[in-house]
Amino acid sequence: MTISPINWSEEFSVGIKSIDNQHKKLVAIIKTLHDAIADGEASEILGKIFDELLDYSRHHFSYEEELFKWYGYPDAEHHKKEHVELANHLARLRRKMEEGDNFMGEVLLLKFLQDWLLNHIMKSDKQYAPFLIEKGAK
Ligand SMILES: [Fe+2]
Numbered sequence: 001m002t003i004s005p006i007n008w009s010e011e012f013s014v015g016i017k018s019i020d021n022q023h024k025k026l027v028a029i030i031k032t033l034h035d036a037i038a039d040g041e042a043s044e045i046l047g048k049i050f051d052e053l054l055d056y057s058r059h060h061f062s063y064e065e066e067l068f069k070w071y072g073y074p075d076a077e078h079h080k081k082e083h084v085e086l087a088n089h090l091a092r093l094r095r096k097m098e099e100g101d102n103f104m105g106e107v108l109l110l111k112f113l114q115d116w117l118l119n120h121i122m123k124s125d126k127q128y129a130p131f132l133i134e135k136g137a138k
């Protein structure tokens with residue numbers, strides 16, 4: 001099974017530059033997994049990519065949450081809960097991979113991560129965007 005790589009596209013833009021740049025970085029990290037699988041090198045660097053993704057997504061989620069606080073976004077609690085679930089899910093997968101316990105395999109992981117990120121951007125991040133833009137977030 002092959003999966004086409006995720007590539008940044010303007011349709012993912014939430015219209016806030018700082019956020020788009022962070023989303024681009026997340027896309028780029030996931031893309032490195034795609035390329036590693038294509039080159040048959042995924043098993044060597046999977047853990048490293050995973051940790052980078054965990055790290056950077058934590059950073060990104062807190063950044064969004066800081067903006068919510070700063071601008072008084074009314075639906076912040078709901079969005080934060082989603083971040084917690086996303087981060088927990090990722091950490092759980094990382095553990096499974098480490099323990100070799102029912103791990104889904106690289107290709108399914110890639111598919112999961114691509115959906116994980118794009119669904120959140122398209123369905124949830126796009127919901128806060130109009131409010132934050134109106135308040136002046138850049
Ligand atoms: Fe986001």
Ligand SMILES: [Fe+2]
Pocket residue numbers: 061064079083120124125
């Ligand atoms: Fe978010």
